[in-house]
Every structure is written in C-alpha cells, then in structure tokens.
Amino acid sequence: MSNQAQEAREALGARLRAFRKDAGFTSGRAFAVATGWAESKVSRLENGRQNASENDIRTWCTTTDRHEHIDDLIATVRHIDELWLEWRRQLQTGAERRQRKALPVYAKTKVFRIWHPTLVWGTLQTAEYAAQTFRQVVDYYEIPDDAEAATAQRLQRQQYLYQGNRIFNVVLGEQALYTNLAGPQVMKGQLDRLLAVMRLPRLSLGIIPRSAPAAIWPGNSFSMFDNKLVLVETYSAELSVTQPREIELYTKAFALLQQSAVYGSAVRDLILTAIQHFDHMPDD
Numbered sequence: 001m002s003n004q005a006q007e008a009r010e011a012l013g014a015r016l017r018a019f020r021k022d023a024g025f026t027s028g029r030a031f032a033v034a035t036g037w038a039e040s041k042v043s044r045l046e047n048g049r050q051n052a053s054e055n056d057i058r059t060w061c062t063t064t065d066r067h068e069h070i071d072d073l074i075a076t077v078r079h080i081d082e083l084w085l086e087w088r089r090q091l092q093t094g095a096e097r098r099q100r101k102a103l104p105v106y107a108k109t110k111v112f113r114i115w116h117p118t119l120v121w122g123t124l125q126t127a128e129y130a131a132q133t134f135r136q137v138v139d140y141y142e143i144p145d146d147a148e149a150a151t152a153q154r155l156q157r158q159q160y161l162y163q164g165n166r167i168f169n170v171v172l173g174e175q176a177l178y179t180n181l182a183g184p185q186v187m188k189g190q191l192d193r194l195l196a197v198m199r200l201p202r203l204s205l206g207i208i209p210r211s212a213p214a215a216i217w218p219g220n221s222f223s224m225f226d227n228k229l230v231l232v233e234t235y236s237a238e239l240s241v242t243q244p245r246e247i248e249l250y251t252k253a254f255a256l257l258q259q260s261a262v263y264g265s266a267v268r269d270l271i272l273t274a275i276q277h278f279d280h281m282p283d284d
Contacts, residue, residue, distance in 0.1 A: 008080050010048030012073065016060055017046040023064035034063055052077050095134050096146040099153035105225055106160050110167065113224035113254045117173035117208075119181075120190055121223075123157040124170065124197055129190040130154050132182035161200055171206040171254070171261050173218060177274035184278035191275045198267060206261030207270050216256040224250055 020042075025031040028042040035042075044050035045060075052060075057073045060066075091098060106123075114121045120129065134147035134154075160166055177194075180187055198205040208214075222232045230241035230250045241247060262270070 006048060008076065009051065012052060012076055012080070013046045013048040015073070016052070019060065019064040019066050019069075020046075023066075025064070031063070035059055051080065054078075091137070091141050091143045093144060095137050095143065095150035096153055099150050103153070103156060105229065106157050109225040110165065111224075111226055112166065112168045112170070113251075114168070114170040114222075115219075115254060115257055116171075116176055116221040117218040118175045118179050119221070120172065120176050120194065121170055122154050123161065123168075124194060125154065126186070126190050126193050127151055127155060128186045129181060129193075132186065136181070161197065161203065166202055168200075168203045169206075169254075169258075170203065171208060171257050173208050174210045174270060177207070177271060178277065180278075184281040184283060187278045188275055191271050191278070194271055195268065204263070205267055206258060206263050207267050208257065208260045209262060209270065212260040212262075215259045216253055218257075219253065222250060222253075224254065227251070 020028075020031050025034065028046065029039050031037075032039040032042050041050065045052050045056065052073075054074050054077060057077060058070055061070045061073065119133070122130065122133075125133070131147055131151045134150045137143070137150075138145045138147055161168065177191060194205070197203055208218075220232050220234055222230055224230050224247070227244075227247055228242065230247055232239040232241065241250065
C-alpha cells in the first residue's frame with residue numbers, strides 16, 4: 001500500500017482508538033466484548049493494519065455514541081479504498097472496460113513518464129503481443145474473455161504518439177526485450193516495432209542494461225501522467241497516486257532510473273541483440 005493510503009489508514013485508526021477511550025472502553029478487549037468482535041480485529045483497525053469496512057465504522061460509532069461522525073468516517077474509508085483498487089473489482093466485467101477508461105487520461109496528458117522493468121509498455125505493443133498479455137490477464141484473474149476487444153482499446157492509445165505536442169519518456173529494463181510472452185515470431189515482431197517507434201520525435205526510449213549500475217532499485221512498473229497521476233501495477237491491485245508529495249517521489253525515482261538507461265544507438269544495439277536471440281530459438 002502507498003504511504004498516503006497507509007498514513008490515512010493509521011490516522012483513521014487513531015481516531016477510532018480515541019473514540020473507544022472517550023467512551024470508557026479502557027482496553028481493546030472490553031470493546032471487543034461490546035461489539036462481539038475478536039480482540040485482534042480491534043487492534044488491527046486501531047493500528048492501521050486492516051481496512052475498516054463501512055459496517056465496521058457504523059458499529060464503532062454506534063458503540064461509542066459518536067453517530068455524528070459516521071458519514072465523515074465512511075467517506076474516509078471510501079477514499080482509502082480508492083487509493084488501492086483491487087484488480088478483480090476493476091476487471092470483473094473483463095479487461096476491455098479498464099482499457100477504455102484509460103483513453104481520456106491519455107488524451108489530457110502532455111508529458112508521460114513510463115517505467116517497466118520486464119515488459120514492453122502497452123502503447124508500444126504490437127497487436128499480437130498485446131493480445132497475449134490480455135489472454136494471460138483473462139486466465140490469471142478468471143474474468144470474462146474479452147482479450148480481442150481489450151487489445152483493440154489498447155491499440156487506440158497509439159494515436160497519441162502522433163498527435164499534439166505530447167512527450168513520451170519511456171524507460172524499459174533490458175529484461176523487457178526478452179520476456180517471452182508468445183514465442184519468437186511474436187517477440188521479433190514486437191522488437192521490430194520498438195526499432196520503428198524509437199525514431200519518433202516525441203518518444204524518448206531508454207533501456208537499462210541488465211548490468212548497468214543502479215541508482216535506485218527497479219521496483220514495480222509505473223506510469224506518470226504529467227504531475228497529476230501515477231498508476232502503479234501489482235499482481236493484486238492498481239494503486240492510484242495523486243498526492244503531490246508522493247508524485248514527487250516517483251518523479252525522483254524516474255530521474256534515477258534514467259541515469260542507468262542508455263539511449264539512441266545503444267538502444268538499437270540492445271534490441272538487435274535480442275532479435276538475434278529469438279532468431280536462434282525454435283518456433284513453437
């Protein structure tokens with residue numbers, strides 16, 4: 001969880017603890033008896049180690065006679081939830097809807113900063129490469145199979161590479177050139193695509209060689225949209241970062257990653273070496 005989300009959860013827990021003590025419950029055990037909860041749940045909520053549900057808030061405020069705070073604390077809980085969106089909830093109707101939601105964000109953004117240590121960024125993907133990523137998403141999250149429609153939505157992002165005055169700063173780990181999603185032919189097509197787009201005037205493509213000195217640990221992939229939003233993807237959730245202090249940390253991280261990256265002809269050489277690697281790999 002992000003610092004912002006965790007801090008908000010801890011602040012909520014501190015308020016709940018104050019409500020408990022003000023109501024005369026001198027221990028978590030006494031409050032647990034009054035609510036019928038496990039004592040460990042009371043401790044986790046007060047210390048910010050568990051997300052409170054809306055029903056938890058209602059029970060807590062009712063038990064401590066703080067009814068007037070219910071609406072305010074429920075709004076706080078909803079805000080914390082929005083900071084950390086479970087992929088299953090976002091993808092419950094399939095992957096296409098999530099891809100479609102991204103288009104307005106891309107349309108409004110002027111400066112993109114993209115980091116991915118292991119995969120090619122979605123907007124630079126070929127149709128075949130993108131389709132395979134979505135087939136894996138469908139299988140992994142056990143969601144409705146709309147890989148074809150999701151791929152079409154993702155490919156629509158490519159229009160922004162050629163429109164307006166947008167700037168795309170993309171840094172990939174060298175591993176992104178070798179992560180074999182769909183066999184050597186698809187991978188060679190994807191690598192050829194990188195060779196083509198790296199010549200675009202609005203795109204700065206850097207690659208961090210696997211042996212490059214690291215100014216910062218690789219961390220999770222993230223996408224920065226101007227200085228307004230950062231999306232961080234994990235296996236279980238997508239974290240939306242909007243707090244300026246946290247966005248500054250990602251800005252700093254991206255600059256440090258760029259220090260380890262190579263550009264221009266060095267990128268071309270790395271891609272050509274990866275193509276040779278797949279040339280020597282038998283087709284499935």
